[in-house]
Amino acid sequence: MSTTTGKKASFSISSIIAVVAAIFSFKVGAIAGLLLAGVAIFFGLIGLVLALSPSTRGGISSIIAILAGGIGVIAAVIKAFIYFFG
DSSP: OOOOOOOOOEEOHHHHHHHHHHHHHTTSOHHHHHHHHHHHHHHHHHHHHHTTSTTEEOHHHHHHHHHHHHHHHHHHHHHHHHHHHO
16 A cells, blocks of 8 residues: 655745735835835736646735735825825
8 A cells, every 4th residue: 555645735935925025015105115016016926927836835825915016006106196295
């Protein structure tokens, strides 16, 4: 009788970085928020591609990070608008 134990799928580092950057993009100022939102989108896309591998998880978290990064860009633009014109 043979037993096959597969390696448990783990989250990719890029999807974790994307989620953390998306969260912090809302907590900082306009310029840093814009940069962190860009980092979230970039690493979210990388995490999404890496999640296509059966040994890597994180596809959903990467999609959430990409969406949050997009919202972070909008929030950063609004913060910058308020800073310059408010």
